[in-house]
Amino acid sequence: MIRELLTPEAQRDPYAWASVLLAHAALGAAGWAAIGWWAVLVYVAFEVAQAVAARRLYAWDSILDACGFTCGALLARGLWSHDARLTGAGIAVAACIAIAGWKARA
DSSP: OHHHHTSOOOOOSHHHHHHHHHHHHHHHHHHHHHHTTHHHHHHHHHHHHHHHHHTOOOHHHHHHHHHHHHHHHHHHHHHHTTOHHHHHHHHHHHHHHHHHHHHHHO
């Protein structure tokens, strides 16, 4: 199961796609809470290592995952600092990505 979760994939189902985006945002929020902005750099390095290990690169999958992770980190930072602009930006960007991706698959 872990190997399947770590394999880059272009989800065709709009709900699975949105769930993956939300999961990465949650990981980003937890990562930011744990180690701050370093979490984004660590995550991008993980995406690169994952692509190398899988011997295939779905560039858009990696970009989406990193964007979802970063949006979650941005949201967590905004909530932590009581900054409505950062919180709103994290939510708005993630929502725009989710809507665009869902519509492309629906």
